[in-house]
Amino acid sequence: MAIQRKKITVVGAGFTGATTALMLAQKELGDVVLVDIPQLENPTKGKALDMLEASPVQGFDANITGTSSYEDSAGSDIVIITAGIARKPGMSRDDLVNTNAGIVKSVCENVKQTSPDAIVILLSNPVDAMTYVAYQALGFPKNRVIGQSGVLDTARYCTFIAQELNVSVEDVRGFVLGGHGDDMVPLVRYSNVGGIPIEKLIPAERIEAIVARTRTGGGEIVNLLGNGSAYYAPAASLVQMTEAILKDKKRILPAIALLQGEYGYDNLFMGVPTLLGGSGIEKIFELELLPEEKTALDKSAESVRSVIKVVTGG
Ligand SMILES: NC(=O)C1=CN([C@@H]2O[C@H](COP(=O)(O)OP(=O)(O)OC[C@H]3O[C@@H](n4cnc5c(N)ncnc54)[C@H](O)[C@@H]3O)[C@@H](O)[C@H]2O)C=CC1
Numbered sequence: 439m440a441i442q443r444k445k446i447t448v449v450g451a452g453f454t455g456a457t458t459a460l461m462l463a464q465k466e467l468g469d470v471v472l473v474d475i476p477q478l479e480n481p482t483k484g485k486a487l488d489m490l491e492a493s494p495v496q497g498f499d500a501n502i503t504g505t506s507s508y509e510d511s512a513g514s515d516i517v518i519i520t521a522g523i524a525r526k527p528g529m530s531r532d533d534l535v536n537t538n539a540g541i542v543k544s545v546c547e548n549v550k551q552t553s554p555d556a557i558v559i560l561l562s563n564p565v566d567a568m569t570y571v572a573y574q575a576l577g578f579p580k581n582r583v584i585g586q587s588g589v590l591d592t593a594r595y596c597t598f599i600a601q602e603l604n605v606s607v608e609d610v611r612g613f614v615l616g617g618h619g620d621d622m623v624p625l626v627r628y629s630n631v632g633g634i635p636i637e638k639l640i641p642a643e644r645i646e647a648i649v650a651r652t653r654t655g656g657g658e659i660v661n662l663l664g665n666g667s668a669y670y671a672p673a674a675s676l677v678q679m680t681e682a683i684l685k686d687k688k689r690i691l692p693a694i695a696l697l698q699g700e701y702g703y704d705n706l707f708m709g710v711p712t713l714l715g716g717s718g719i720e721k722i723f724e725l726e727l728l729p730e731e732k733t734a735l736d737k738s739a740e741s742v743r744s745v746i747k748v749v750t751g752g
């Protein structure tokens with residue numbers, strides 16, 4: 439009898455998609471189907487086979503296949519969408535909006551037909567707007583359409599705090615609210631190291647520098663790479679969200695969710711603290727914000743809204 443494992447599709451077999459596929463398999467979260475365009479079918483099959491051949495060495499049991507046909511991905515539990523173009527130095531994520539909106543829409547039309555019960559996680563940028571595009575194209579309930587930004591942005595923020603204090607990353611807690619752009623809002627007041635507020639440990643001007651570096655963290659990597667954007671930490675972030683859902687862990691993680699009145703915003707997809715479990719986004723946590731935090735969040739929301747307007751023509 440065939441082994442029954444969860445089925446995870448990763449659409450887009452580029453840097454983020456391929457890295458995510460390997461990390462998912464290494465954690466034995468399920469069988470992975472990697473989908474890319476027909477012109478890249480053989481390289482996609484080749485990447486998948488190469489990953490599979492690492493499994494005896496690393497000792498993971500998970501099948502990995504490459505394809506350009508959505509039929510092969512039918513009935514997926516989770517679909518992760520990384521399809522699209524990435525930015526280069528000098529570009530903002532928002533410059534990708536028109537190209538990637540077309541790609542995400544066509545991908546979602548296929549996903550809707552072949553994996554109607556899937557929970558879908560978006561990575562393609564500008565990700566808040568792309569999550570909105572996916573929600574429209576899929577017609578799935580809001581708990582099953584989720585964007586990835588906050589886990590990554592928080593990971594960068596926590597990395598810089600750990601470096602600053604020379605402490606283990608394991609003891610750093612914090613999170614980042616808002617859109618996945620340079621106006622994102624790292625919440626200093628809710629950040630701590632081993633339970634100690636970071637404001638008691640790090641001078642204010644150093645905290646400001648950490649916040650600024652977090653906001654432009656994606657661009658820092660883009661400038662260093664020269665011809666593409668980050669993929670190891672983004673892939674790790676997608677895997678953490680997938681694990682929370684497939685194992686129904688009920689983790690509290692920041693994710694891009696449809697806001698319908700939460701934080702005072704309506705019909706907007708943006709990063710907020712969520713409870714991620716077997717049904718996807720099971721809850722949105724609304725925190726009390728100080729006036730200056732709310733002003734910063736409003737600015738971020740306005741940036742996201744202006745990009746969504748480009749795709750809705752509104
Ligand atoms: N939300 C986030 O935190 C992050 C978002 N990103 C975004 O993720 C996207 C992917 O980045 P990379 O993997 O580095 O780019 P990449 O260029 O390495 O890979 C993209 C892949 O998508 C494929 N693709 C294009 N159209 C497709 C379609 N219609 N169907 C299936 N596959 C298609 C391409 O052939 C390519 O293999 C970019 O938009 C990037 O900006 C990247 C990192 C973090």
Ligand SMILES: O=C([O-])CC(=O)C(=O)O
Pocket residue numbers: 524525531563590618655656657659660667668672
């Ligand atoms: O910066 C980019 O274009 C890719 C991305 O979203 C990130 O790494 O945060």
